[in-house]
Amino acid sequence: MAHIHLGEGTFPVWALVLWTTVGVILVAAVVYRVRKGGIKTHQIALAGIGAAASFAVFQLNIPVWGGIHMNLTGLVGILAGPLLGSLIALVVNIFSAALGHGAVGLIGANTLVNASEAIVAYYAFKTLMGMDWDVFPASASAATLGLSAGAFLMGAIIVVSGVNGSALPRGDLTIAVAGLVGLNLGVAVIEGLLTGFIVQFLASVRPDLVGLADRDTQEEPTGVTA
Amino acid sequence: MTTLSNHVPDPRLITAFAERRDGPLHRVNPWTKVGVVGALVLAVTVFDRLALLAGLYGAVLVVYGLAGLPYRRLAGWYTLPMLFIVSVAGPLAFLEPGTPIGGALSTPLGELSVTWAGLVLFGELSCRSLTVVTFALTASMTTKYTDVAYMLGRLLPRPIDQIALLTYRFTFVMIETLEDLVKAALSRGANFSEFWSNKRLYARILGMTMLSAIEQSERLVKSMEARGYNGDITLYGDVPRPPARELIVIAACYAGVVAYALVGVYEVVPV
Numbered sequence: 001m002a003h004i005h006l007g008e009g010t011f012p013v014w015a016l017v018l019w020t021t022v023g024v025i026l027v028a029a030v031v032y033r034v035r036k037g038g039i040k041t042h043q044i045a046l047a048g049i050g051a052a053a054s055f056a057v058f059q060l061n062i063p064v065w066g067g068i069h070m071n072l073t074g075l076v077g078i079l080a081g082p083l084l085g086s087l088i089a090l091v092v093n094i095f096s097a098a099l100g101h102g103a104v105g106l107i108g109a110n111t112l113v114n115a116s117e118a119i120v121a122y123y124a125f126k127t128l129m130g131m132d133w134d135v136f137p138a139s140a141s142a143a144t145l146g147l148s149a150g151a152f153l154m155g156a157i158i159v160v161s162g163v164n165g166s167a168l169p170r171g172d173l174t175i176a177v178a179g180l181v182g183l184n185l186g187v188a189v190i191e192g193l194l195t196g197f198i199v200q201f202l203a204s205v206r207p208d209l210v211g212l213a214d215r216d217t218q219e220e221p222t223g224v225t226a
Numbered sequence: 227m228t229t230l231s232n233h234v235p236d237p238r239l240i241t242a243f244a245e246r247r248d249g250p251l252h253r254v255n256p257w258t259k260v261g262v263v264g265a266l267v268l269a270v271t272v273f274d275r276l277a278l279l280a281g282l283y284g285a286v287l288v289v290y291g292l293a294g295l296p297y298r299r300l301a302g303w304y305t306l307p308m309l310f311i312v313s314v315a316g317p318l319a320f321l322e323p324g325t326p327i328g329g330a331l332s333t334p335l336g337e338l339s340v341t342w343a344g345l346v347l348f349g350e351l352s353c354r355s356l357t358v359v360t361f362a363l364t365a366s367m368t369t370k371y372t373d374v375a376y377m378l379g380r381l382l383p384r385p386i387d388q389i390a391l392l393t394y395r396f397t398f399v400m401i402e403t404l405e406d407l408v409k410a411a412l413s414r415g416a417n418f419s420e421f422w423s424n425k426r427l428y429a430r431i432l433g434m435t436m437l438s439a440i441e442q443s444e445r446l447v448k449s450m451e452a453r454g455y456n457g458d459i460t461l462y463g464d465v466p467r468p469p470a471r472e473l474i475v476i477a478a479c480y481a482g483v484v485a486y487a488l489v490g491v492y493e494v495v496p497v
Binding site for chain 1: 231234235236237240263264266267269270271272273274303306307310311313314317318321322323343347350351352354355356357358359360362363365366383384385386388389390391392393394395396397399400401403404408418419420421425426428429430431432433434435436437438439440442443444446447450451455
């Protein structure tokens with residue numbers, strides 16, 4: 001999960017207003033689509049608990065490069081779809097900001113980044129599955145593509161906004177941000193592979209979750225416990 | 227051995243501080259804290275001097291201490307915010323034009339050195355970020371669960387409020403599920419110290435967590451519909467409007483920031 005890896009106050013006021021406005025427009029469009037389609041109880045429940053799981057997964061330390069944390073946004077997009085995936089991204093960002101991860105003023109920008117990850121991952125997965133790809137390569141590629149799109153969007157937002165108090169020309173700032181985007185692309189590959197294994201596992205126990213079986217024919221829950 | 231991280235704030239601990247402690251900030255109206263967070267975001271965005279930003283950060287640290295919250299935990303929770311600052315402000319400290327500190331290191335791409343301007347920028351970005359991180363944690367650790375739930379229900383539009391309320395309720399359940407899965411794997415002799423050789427184990431644990439979430443949501447749907455859920459999760463409790471003295475404090479915060487911006491930064495009002 002890429003983030004605007006800058007703390008509070010790093011963007012000038014106009015950029016804060018701009019990205020918050022764009023974020024609000026995106027969320028308003030999603031809410032409109034969701035309301036227009038008549039949101040079902042199971043969608044609310046899935047989005048709420050899916051966001052809780054995404055938030056909980058972040059607590060696990062993955063021992064790569066000294067320790068990385070993931071929200072599995074690509075997986076959330078694949079499982080919940082682009083609309084609910086975007087709302088989950090918003091809710092996770094609100095809770096993250098309340099715990100000092102991310103930034104309150106950058107919730108709009110971070111939601112744009114994470115929603116793009118979920119949306120791209122969902123459509124890439126659907127496309128690849130439609131091309132008869134196997135579950136693992138399709139989900140791993142889709143998640144990597146989604147996370148890479150988020151990483152590039154994150155870099156673009158930082159370069160467009162500039163850094164508060166910095167006299168650095170945009171060209172040099174692009175060089176500085178390129179390193180961060182590169183690091184995020186590395187994490188995207190790791191998270192993409194992990195997502196591939198997770199979707200492969202989910203497809204083996206609940207194929208209906210990834211569209212490999214009819215959801216209505218699914219029997220009682222498998223009762224997963226430790 | 228890898229378990230749940232101790233440099234990411236645990237929502238259970240945060241909530242325990244809010245529910246079990248009774249410091250001066252626990253008695254402050256939750257809406258006032260939201261207002262102060264907004265004022266701080268605005269302040270760290272428009273303040274343009276390191277001394278001012280450092281002073282603001284120092285003041286927030288004092289407030290954190292006065293609320294009876296632990297500094298040692300806070301230092302651990304700074305790990306990720308500092309990592310974010312270093313990841314961008316680190317290169318900027320080298321690239322920022324200005325007078326080099328000490329000598330310059332010759333590299334095939336040219337001379338490399340940290341400049342005074344780069345160091346000041348690094349300090350400013352750190353103070354900006356840590357000020358709001360510290361106060362966000364202070365507010366979270368001094369606001370009770372029911373008050374947070376009430377405010378989520380009031381601030382967010384439907385259906386985002388419903389999603390956020392379920393997320394808040396089930397975050398604790400999902401963390402315990404994840405923790406149980408990690409403990410179960412460890413008790414069966416699993417080794418989490420290396421990712422690549424254990425990638426399938428990680429995938430299984432994370433997959434089980436997501437599967438558990440989905441199955442809980444399916445059970446939840448049945449109980450919600452059985453209780454006649456119609457798109458509204460009823461909230462019990464109430465967070466009243468802040469008292470007059472707290473409203474004055476909030477207004478003073480915003481007025482101070484706006485006045486500084488108009489006079490000191492944008493020079494709209496000449497002095």
